[in-house]
Amino acid sequence: MRKSGVIFDFNxxxxxxxxxxxxxxxxxxQLHSINLTKAQKREYIHGRNGKDTFEILFNRKLNNQEVHQFTEEKEVLYRNECLKxxxxxxxxxxxxxxxxxxxxIPMAIATASGKTNVDFFIEKFDLLHYFKKEHIIYDDGTVKGKPNPDLFLKxxxxxxxxRKKSIVFxxxxxxxxxxxxxKVSKVFIVNSTGDNYEGFDLPVIKHFDEFDITLIA
Incomplete structure (x- = not known):
């Protein structure tokens, strides 16, 4: 019999x-002279994979080499921010x-981040203490990005x-x-930014201590 699983987004x-x-x-x-509203950034960037985002930003289809180039250019800036x-x-x-x-309890990460960021996170947070490497699922260019469910299903x-017993954060x-x-059993929203999630009829937590672990079968 398959057990419940717990799947975390990362960023x-x-x-x-x-x-x-x-x-x-x-x-x-700013470097690319692209102007987006906060709502556009939420729709086009946050939680999506790199290919989807950069094709929207540059308004054209991109090959894998271009996606890798644009992604790394941006993620170098991001990792520098983290290190500060x-x-x-x-x-x-x-x-x-x-x-x-x-x-x-089986647990995994399902993130839209690419490999270079995932390797960075593994090192900085000692993630392999908690997660097997094969259970850290990331954007490897072969999986459809969120809002498609593929990362979570993988x-x-x-x-x-x-799946019907599993929980996603x-x-x-x-x-x-x-x-x-x-179509997992339960979805918990982690409100790390003070955003408004009233459009979703789902439980919202601001601290992982608020999660009742007895909900896991």
Whole structure:
């Protein structure tokens, strides 16, 4: 019998880096003379994979080499922002991860980040203490980005978990929709930015201590 799985988005969920993302995107957009409203950034950038985002920004189809080039140009700016600041997991995240690990509950990360950022996170947060490397699912160019459910479904399959018993934690609007589209048991919104999520009829937490671990079967 397949067990419940717990799947975490990373940016804005396990790592509250929204300011670093915003600052690096603002710098990147300015370098390319692209002007976006806050609503457009939420729709076109946050939670989406690189190919989708850059094709929207540059208004044309891109090949894999171009996607890699544009992504790395932006992510160098992002990682520099991270390194200027204190990097730590979200409030209550370490305790929850330790508890899930102790209970041997399958858990994964499903992030729209690319490999270079994931490698950076693995090193800075010692993620392999909590997650098997094969359970850290990222944008490798082969999976449709959020709001498509593919990243979450790939994570659930990697865990060998029961989708209908699994739980997803997300923060971005496109990611929340992807989690809903994956038809998991429960979706928890992690409000790391004080955003308004009233359009979703879902539980919202501001600290991982607020999550009741007994909800996991």
């Amino acid at each position: 804005g969920t396990l790592f509250w880096d929204s300011k670093y993302q915003e600052d690096s995107w603002d710098e990147y957009l 600041n204190k990097m730590e997991l979200a409030p209550g995240a370490k305790s929850l991860l330790e508890e899930l690990k102790a209970r041997k 994570a659930i399959e990697a865990l060998g978990a029961d 997300e923060d971005s609007f496109s990611g929340i929709q992807a989690a809903i589209n994956s």
